[in-house]
Amino acid sequence: MRALVIEDNCDIAECIIESLKEMEITSDWFKEGVYFERAVAAGEFDIIILDINLPDACGFSILKKFRSAGGNTPVLIISARISVSDRVMGLDMGADDYLVKPFALDEFEARVRALLRRESQNKCEVIEFGDLNYNQNTREFLLKGLAFNSSPRERAVLEILIQKKGEVISKESIANHIFSFDDLADTSAIEIYIHRIRKKLASSNVSVATQRGLGYALKKLDDV
């Protein structure tokens, strides 16, 4: 999972990034509104955290432009504007949720989880795929009912694969969802993660299939 954070206050941004990191969400942070367009053009984000009062632009207009250009990534507005009309305006401009500063970290995390769950094609809490179970709330994997031990990056890759429910997803897209612009990793790192995941799934009826030239897809063994 990858988030785009547009927030001009460094302290708030750092806390948000820290919190996202604890949720195993990679994030890219920009202090100014001008970077928004370039960022959404270059990266694939699962959620956008947007402040309204930016030094160079108004969050509302950035959002409006993004939505009218067809962007459909969930957007969570965080703003110190408390009036209902601002909240209504934010939601009317295409925000998915509106959090008034100051807010508790727990509430922020709950809202982010809710938005990500809403966005995934699977509205239910648990996605089952063969022997593999994925709880969207806790973001934990169970393999044959047992905890699935893996690194955060491996989990992130597997998360993308299980949410696609067997559809093919390109290596670049996977990389775009798990690496931030600052990460120096290239797509070959994905191959390493896939290799490790395959090893850990070896004893189950689930495997990661390679579609040459297209990407990867999660498969149940009896499908193969």
Next chain:
Amino acid sequence: MTFNKLFTTLQGRLLRWLILPLVVLSMAHLLNIYITTKNTSTELFDRVLVNLALSISQYAISSEGDFLTVDLLDVIKQTTNDTLFYKMLGPDDSFLVGYTDLPDPPGGVKKIHNHIEYYDVIYLGQPLRIVAVSTLSKHSRFSGWSKTLVGQTLDDRNQFIADEVYANLLKVIFLIVLITTLTIIVVNVGFRPLKRLLTDLNSRDIHDLTPVDTNGMPEEVATLAGGINALFKRLVDQIGLSKRFLENASHQLLTPIAALTLQCDLAIRHAETESSRKSLDRIKSNAHRIADLAKKLLQLSYSEAYAFEKKDNQKLDLAEIAQECANSFKELSQRKHIELELKTAFVFGNKTLFVELLNNIIDNALKYSELEFNVLIETFIDGECSILQVTDSGPGIPEELRQLVTERFFRANKDTTGSGLGLAIVKEVVLVHHGEMQILAGKEGIGTLIRCSFPIL
């Protein structure tokens, strides 16, 4: 118009400036009339007196010093209402007839033919005008100097002057009354646009700062109204400016507090000891109190600004807003129950403000309610009013403090955490929507009942 108004109102001043000179002018006019009439009457009456003296003298000489006959006396009496006195000294003191003690002229009688002299004396206790005529007669029997004195009381002359002055006084009074009446009418007509402007300003809501319509006003009044409009505009600008300042200030305040609470949250998660966790908790709760204060100040400034701008008005259902607000509170305070008895009750106003009102009133009720008791929210229509009623089950507010709790930063219980702005916001919102707020004891004397009534839509 009372006497006082004559000195304080513009109309009174105008009247004073017109009527005072008019009265002075009239006085001068009357004085002039008096003097001229007096001169004229003296001249006329004196002439009559001279003729009389000459007739008497001729008669006396011709009758050789006899008293005047009844016929002549009748004729003389018909000419005047005054009492006449005469004295005749015949030629070369040959005889003396009439009132012999009638005083002679101060300088004695001159021996010049047909010399006439007038003088005033007091005779028998009354003022007299006397004419003394000396004649040189060359009668067959009498010849030599004779003198005739005729005195006349002043009644006729005075009556003549009085009549003349009185007639003029009547004219002047009529003129003054006419001018005063006309002035009052003209001034009233002239001041009517000014009075209309005053009525317009007086009948306004205290927060109404929309410009006065100057269409159809006379130029002078339009200038005044223009001045008022310019003042209104400056006021509106100033209000806008202070509103923006407060918004910016609150925003600038909220942002670092947001950072502070987030950092606290993170630090609490990673706290290694129980004591540092406790300290961080305390820091966090204080940060939340500051944030609450800043938010409420912002809400207050918003509702104050709304009072002047009156924008975003719409038809609102109190029941609907109460339901929405109660739902968001239910998520936060599961241990306290919010009971709802909501009937549709429409009001006309600003939704943001009504949401703030509900949030603050519910927050207040929850804060003061005992854990196991309920907060009851009711909306209904009572006669001409839409009512919102919130009852808590707290300790209640003593009657003497009920007035004070709606003041900013007042807190009945010093231990309770709160900004002291909650009920101030509620009251402000109620007032700007022309409503009324009452704080009463709850049902059966338990807790507090806050009743807000609004004019029905």
